[in-house]
Amino acid sequence: MSKAAEIDIASVSKVYGATTAVHAISLKIPAGSYCCFLGPSGCGKTSTLRMIAGHESISSGDIRLGNTVVTDFPPAKRGTAMMFQSYALFPHLDLIDNVAFSLKMKGVGKDERRAKALEMLKLMQMEAYATRRPAQLSGGQQQRVALARALITDPEALLLDEPLSALDPFLKIRMRAELKKLQKTLGITFVHVTHSQEEAMALADMIVVMNDGKIEQAAAPRQVFERPATAFVARFMGDHNVLSGRVVSAEGGVITLKVPEGQTFSVRGKGRKVGEPVDIGIRTDRVRLEAPAEKTLGFHGVVSNIEYRGASVKITAIGAGSDDFTVIASDGDYFAKPVSIGDAVSLSWTLEDAVLLGRP
Template sequence: MATDTLSPPPAAGPAIRLVDVVKDFSGADGNAAVVRGIDLAIEEGEFFSLLGPSGCGKTTTLRMIAGFEEPTSGQILLHGGDMVGVPANKRDINMVFQSYALFPHLSVADNVAFGLRRKRVPKEELRERVDTVLRTVELADKADRRPRQLSGGQQQRVALARALVNRPRALLLDEPLGALDLKLRQSMQLELKRIQREVGITFVYVTHDQAEALTMSDRIAVMNNGLVEQVAPPQQVYEQPATAFVAGFIGTSNLIGGRLASASAGTGVVDLGDGQRITVPLRDPHPAGATVELTVRPEKITLTDGPSDAASRVRGTVREVVYLGTSTNYTIDTATGAEMTVFQPNDGTASVRPQRGETVWLSWTAEHSYLLTPSPAPRTPAPGPAPLTAR
């Protein structure tokens, strides 16, 4: 198929930009600022995910982009145009929800064509656009079926096709795979990424599932308590988390506190107490003597029965051993008082297989340690016009 029949025209600058956006429900249904001053720039044709726990503000942010909520203050720009005050049906975007909301009495093709018929699109163009989008979502052979004759994943693809057929400049997706079982979710993650790549439309995806975000996204904004704590590609978010929250929320991470004993030439030595020190890279300036917190991922750590030559090593006692097939996971109480988790692959490469109660040494290379920064504080929004009433 010719993908340009579904792709939006090229545009200069970000597809979507949020400037110091605040959403405060005080005096309405609650007493808290749900979104507390965020800035985001989402590029044209990007698969961008808003990731965070329940209540962090990600869905409210998506609804403000869609026009279902108005910000208390700040700007929402779609392709350069300020959308604050512009009704949802006047914005060149579509939204896909967790609920498919398909018409049970209509065929797949008629469900997809529903919006085009309301816009009075000519029959020949309507048929061509429906056929094209059904091929894109690989449902062309299901065009005459009713929704009840489809699987959950197929129904979700119909809902996606119904949004794509309108040729929006951006597509917003609010946890659309939440109702599917795990295996089907994993399959649909790859399908969604394939479809997004083919049509070239900007996707903004809301999820609380870290694996989902890592699988599909070009970039991820990790949200916490109404703020964005990090925006980066998946590998950077995982390997170089900016804050303790990001390190703990994305996968499993060991958080270690200490004092920066010395710092020079991009390298620091952290004193953990009990006479144990580790070497860390300093990507940003830190004064000697500062209290710091660092993270290291469990799979980056090697276990040995004696001290190694690694610049970063800690002694500990094995408290728990869990066999998980592809790996064995260890919980270790270190001599410094910190609890650490270690993942060892069961591929025959591990030098030791310690049991509960045994003393071990944990070691890793310096570049696998990452110093964390404090979580951002909410900004006080600049004075502006009186807030609009949320619809």
Template sequence: MSTAIDIRSVVKRYGTATALHGVSLSIADNEFFTLLGPSGCGKTTLLRCIAGFEDVTEGEIRLFGQNIAGLDPNHRPVNTVFQQYALFPHMSVLENVAFGLKMKGVSLSDRTARAGRMLEMVHLSAFADRLPAQLSGGQQQRVALARALAPEPKVLLLDEPLSALDLKLRQAMRVELKTLQEQTGITFIFVTHDQEEALTMSDRIAVMSQGRVQQIGTARDIYEAPVNRFVADFIGETNLLEVTVDRIEGGIARVTLPGGHTITCPTAATTPGKHHISIRPERLSISAAGDLTATVERVVYLGTDLQLLARLTTGEEFHIRLQNSARAQVPAPGSTVALHLEEGAARLLAD
């Protein structure tokens, strides 16, 4: 598979502040790639560097082998779906979608036909003659998508495009976006702070924090094998405990848990000593003899799940999730339970 975007040691500084600290990553052609991180982590800055709205201070951005770091945005074969859509308010929906084609010199009849097909694809044919202000938020979002896809860019950049929509619409659009990406075969680079969005749509995800890429991998990789505390904590829910590592061998660590029990688990850390371990709350079961002992303080009913807010006998806060099945015995608040760590529940982190 060929490489669509190759980002090499990109540094972006604003005066004395550094937004990107030497980011390197490569994105394959036809991939749905997500930049995920909290606000201020540099994900939008990186996207804007790819689009050309920001110059990079150092480093290279290669698009199918060509360094585009010095090109103006209008000379880059990438298109963007903006967070607030940025539709041209004085143009009809059709004119908006046809704008990129017009700039590329496509004839009026050809671009009208192509823009029409794009609107069909996003189910907005009936609205071609409306002005953007006459559409709902979800419809404007789809116009922005059609407008960015119409010139058939090599790479489509999406800057938190779903954040302004309500939950139902957002969930529907996730499926629609993924389908569109598969239909068109265009590489999507999607920026979001919403991990659920990232996990449901992406082929691969880059988790970013403080201007650095923390981890790159599939949804399963970053959820099941987080490398550090930031990733483990940011993706999903987890319990982080400080532990003593006795021995590391062949990617497996021997760890003494609070309370004295010893287990083995996969590890990202390479040296023995004090480290953090991540224990996913849904990979625990209540059993007679467990690896950890905790006192239940509160039971939260979540519909499909029950969340137990507990405290380990050694004092740390600990969360447990149980499926809300009819058989499940729900421990009463105040009771003490023994917890068994299932396969893959624990992972030792690098930092």
């Protein structure tokens, strides 16, 4: 396999007519890492992937692969390979010819390209199916063939556009493990677009959260989970509640904010002035269904929804300006003191469970 390449995206924008899909983003993806672009539909993540691949022109800025600026290179000259969401296999060709297709286009001899295709199918544990056609395969098997076809060109970076979205939940989890293993085995850079938080957390060394054509945060999964950079990241990842208000005091490394409903809350942090708007995030699994005591913060709310999840129970409450303040309680804690929809509840957490969120 060829060496992995660092991908350097420098002030890259994509404009379609009057619409800007990607706003001057800059990002370095380390060589040999597994990077997931994550965000809602229309946030610019697929446009960014297609610009790295060369399937989409860049309106302004540059993309560098290793030491080479590839901004104006056609896809075949970039050292990247793309695996599409639809797999795009040729129905009339057997698996060997499907996998060998790009080598055929490059004029590689029949015996050589078929031998290399078989080697790739072996890597994917698909050699037993080499003479079959795509229609005779399951979704997971078709995916392995599409991967083999993308990897046969020895790319420095493999680009994956929502590769698991067509698979059933059990197969998704299995293919996740296989993708991670494959990336570690090959050692090349993987860039993977998804709208699934769980998928990104499971696979990535680096998660890039996009919203509205901009990067909100690019960091290791644990940092994105524990210290979301903005209110959008906190809400999108789903593991923090967000409370918004205005700063009423900022001293001794603690900022106190007041929400429109009148309650005050504190968070550790600096650099905020009295009167300015501020957002804080509170981990959903750290909130307790008990009244705030001397050392804790909290408020009184009303239960609006309850979801049983097996090992945990998700309780949603309304209060402090939030209509979906969430508590993730262990099943043991919840069933020891259950609550019902419409009940008044007390919610509390410690100062350490809150994070000061930035503004994009």
